[in-house]
Amino acid sequence: MPLGSSRAVFAQAGDAGAGKAVYERKCALCHGEKGDGKGPATELLVPRPRDFTSGLYKIRSTLNKTPTDQDIFNVVTNGMPGTSMPDWKVLPERDRWNLVAYIKAFAGDKLKDAPKKVDLPKEVASSAESLKRGKEMFEAIECNKCHGNEGRADGPSRPELKDEWGQPVAPANLAKRWTFRGGKDRKEIATRLAVGVLGTPMPAFLEAVEKPEDIWHVTNYVISLGEEPKFATLVTVTATKDAIPDDPAAEFWSKVPPSYLPLMGQVIIDPRNFNPSIDLVTVRGAWNEREIVFQLTWDDPTESKPDAAKKIFADAIALQFPPKITPGPERPYFLMGDDSDAVYLLRWEQGKGVMEATANGPAKIKAIAGGEVNGKIVYKDGRYRLVMRRALAATGDDRPTFQPGVFTPVAFQAWDGGEGETGVRMSLTSWYYLHLEEPQSNRRFVVPPVVALLTLAAMVLVVRAANRRR
Amino acid sequence: MSFLRSRFVQAVVVLIVCFVLFRFGIQPPAPWSVITLYMAIILIAILAFVSSDADSWRSFLTPLRDTVVKPERRLLRMVLMIVMPLLLGYYAYTQAAAKPQAPPELRAVHPAPPASIQFRGKEINIQGIDNPLRKDQSAFKQHVAAGGEIYIRNCMYCHGDNLDGQGHFAHGFSPPPANFVDPGTIAMLQEAYLFWRIAKGGPGLPKESTPWNSVMPAWEDRLTEDQIWQVIMYLYDATGQQPRRWESH
Structure with missing residues (x-):
């Protein structure tokens, strides 16, 4: 294969055999040799590493259970914020596609259906109106039951939430969208809302909202709940x-x-x-x-x-x-x-x-x-x-x-x-x-004009002196 | 391109080229204090060069003098007299209104190791010793695998799955966790040095390395001697680095 051809932006067929070697070196310590999520670190991690044999993928852009290869590739590439899954951009793209093929094989028949990609409704930009509608819908579809009134993961259902494996699972803190597992971008948030997060209590809302574009109103509202902080030194x-x-x-x-x-x-x-x-x-x-x-x-x-x-x-x-x-x-x-x-x-x-x-x-x-x-x-x-x-x-x-x-x-x-x-x-x-901080002094208003005037005076003097000498 | 023959234009071009090189050519970017120093040296060198003989000096000064005295340059003169004071005034404003910055934390990153340490009541030499687990080549894979497990259960949270110092907690601590992939860390240290650092952690650092700031635990409380040597083998194997050898062999 010529150099550079692995830079394709569309999904590639990976080689599961080649993926195995990368998997055993980079993934097995958490996800286990057999892909069952039982590596030596598992018990220390919250959330736990994914059990690939279950065929359940949290982050997908499809209406059915099967994620697209691109979905899995994106998770490997970008990691899952707020979890122990780092981004694997250090691996060559070809290795990541090979990993996708190898990881999918763990699920056997469970991923045999072809992925049915979701068609998101036409994007709606954020506006005061959209935020108002988003807040109404947020309450109408009961986001607040788990995520809380202000989205801070404090809803009344919080204590009862369990994942597919019976482990307690916390609702996402919507005011901290930089910790969203599938990424903080608008389109990612809208996709999670539309098709849900498999293996967790987060359902698909594409059918539950009144009009399809409400997905975008709620997305805009969620984004408005918190600004990503710039950490102080x-x-x-x-x-x-x-x-x-x-x-x-x-x-x-x-x-x-x-x-x-x-x-x-x-x-x-x-x-x-x-x-x-x-x-x-x-x-x-x-x-x-x-x-x-x-x-x-x-x-x-x-x-x-x-x-x-x-x-x-x-x-x-x-x-x-x-x-x-x-x-x-x-x-x-x-x-x-x-x-x-x-x-x-x-x-x-x-x-x-x-x-x-x-x-x-x-x-x-x-x-x-x-x-x-x-x-x-x-x-x-x-x-x-x-x-x-x-x-x-x-x-x-x-x-x-x-x-x-x-x-x-x-x-x-x-x-x-x-x-x-x-x-x-x-x-x-x-x-x-x-x-x-020392009390605001007037220095910053006094010093600059003095500097400017002194500069001007010096320049005038130089010009005068030079002309006189001529 | 006759204007390129002017000494003054040449000097300005050299200055600009040097600045662009320093500012964008050095990766990672050099701090402003360093760039300022370099530019001052370049400026002195240029002045020395253009003033090396009288003709050159005159040619260098001509455009300056023309701007100051020639009647047809009056407009340029006026523009300069407005722009220069404003620029310097603005610079003075940025200096006077600057917010205070946290003072820099100066510390010795790789302090000199002790000759020996007390490890759970046993004296272990640091100077001159090699990893004892490397003697039996047949057990190499087994030790590296064991080291990997120790790493992922203890070290990953700060030093990262990729051993690049980008673990979960990395961005919250200063000084930041060591990046083992970087050629400036384990690749330039002996395995015994790593043993010392892992066993004694932050609290075991000498004062010049600010032990009160380091969040590195003292792993002698938690790992055995063999486990520390195993995790060291994993660090080198997983990053593809070679440990430094002692010089007096």
């Missing part, structure tokens, strides 16, 4: 002269620029948390001459009522700082410090409220007596919003003083008690920097 705390409100839902906070921080599972100390529930926290901060106030926003599908027998624990979140802000790079160990170096925590826990604490590692958290921190929490539609406030200055060796202009290390930890997270089962970040 610095957490900026805005300076203000005004009083900072206690209410986490106050208008004030919508004007403070957010910092989006990704949270990861804690996998250092047992029990390890390979599949953390909380993957994102949005931080806003404001300070005035007296105090510093943080507003934290994060999605949590349940406002847990702690019940140890049911393995339900208190939801919680914490900000972590070194107890002293020193100029050098040294700071306590990121995972809540260690025996020799403590960290300072600003912590909210369900039922206990806001508190200050010192930790020498996750097992040694001690509340600071006479804490001067307070706050307010609101839970609505699958989302917590929390305000925590503290005086800028602090006394004692275990509490940092916040100073404008100084880069202060900060880290975050979060617990979704409803998903059994407590103690070291948490999601966390490594160290970031917090920066209290």
Whole structure:
């Protein structure tokens, strides 16, 4: 075969024999040698690796059970966001087509019907009208029953949802479309809505909506539920002269620029948390001459009522700082410090409220007596919003003083008690920097005109001098 | 193309070509501070060259002087007197209004290894030793397979299925997980060095490597000596890299 002919954009017939070698090297550790989804990593993964012998494919563009070869090829190529399936663009295209042929063979007769490709209705662009219709349809076809009123995966049916194999399965958080298994693009979302997601409780809606184009109205509405965040490298705390409100839902906070921080599972100390529930926290901060106030926003599908027998624990979140802000790079160990170096925590826990604490590692958290921190929490539609406030200055060796202009290390930890997270089962970040923005000065309006005038004056002088010398 | 004979035009052309080369020719892109430094050196070199003899210097200055004094260049002069102050003023604005950036985290990426470490109460030499499991060639495949399982159950979440440092948790941590496919990581290290790094993890780093920032666990708590050597064999086999050898053999 000449070079470059494998770049065809249309589906190619793969060679299952050649696919086997690639499969055993790249896929078998999760999907198993026999394609039954029972590789050595399976028990650690949520969702579990696909059992190819079942012939059930989540991501397909067809009305029947059989996906097109292109559907399988796309999943291999793009991976499945929000799962352990990475994209395999590193493999040559020919290898990926060979894999498609090999993977399909595991299902034997189950994929014998030819794929019946869905014809999506004519695309409708997003508009205020389309969003209104989309929201009506969203409720009419009961998307909210599983996905919740604001799409944050907190619908009343959530606890009962099971996949084809009886494993609990969470509805997608529609406000985080970058984690959609089949991709975040409009056409992908519309296709999932139209033909459903096999093996999960997500049904096909092409027939259920009133008019075919409603598929696009709902798609537009789903896309409007959340913006893809750009992750922060610095957490900026805005300076203000005004009083900072206690209410986490106050208008004030919508004007403070957010910092989006990704949270990861804690996998250092047992029990390890390979599949953390909380993957994102949005931080806003404001300070005035007296105090510093943080507003934290994060999605949590349940406002847990702690019940140890049911393995339900208190939801919680914490900000972590070194107890002293020193100029050098040294700071306590990121995972809540260690025996020799403590960290300072600003912590909210369900039922206990806001508190200050010192930790020498996750097992040694001690509340600071006479804490001067307070706050307010609101839970609505699958989302917590929390305000925590503290005086800028602090006394004692275990509490940092916040100073404008100084880069202060900060880290975050979060617990979704409803998903059994407590103690070291948490999601966390490594160290970031917090920066209290210095009050807006007029420098940026004064300096540029001065520079421009000086430049002009210098040029005039040069021209004059040169002409005089002539 | 007579204007190309002008020293001034030549100097400008050289400057522009150099800038384009530095800006787009270097991959991955060089930081602005480096480009600024390079451009300053080029500028000095050009000035030295054009001023090397009097004729050349005069030819270089002529277009500049003409622009400043010649009556027929009056319009150009006026345009420059408006544009230059505005450009510099705009530059001053971008500098004055710039948002603060997080300070850079300076750290030694591959610090010098210790001569030996304590592994679960047993002293293990690091300097000069090779992977003991490689002695028995017949067991090679078995060790690599075992290493693959250890990898996928423990390491994949950060270092990725592709061993490229792009695992599930990779984008959430700084410093980021090592990319084993990159020729700048395991390919330039001895297997014993990897043993040290895996056994002692982030907390076992020396201070110049900011142990408080690293999320790498100390695997001696979880893996046996043989398991660590097995996963090392898997890393080299799966990436097609060769371990570095000790020099004094």
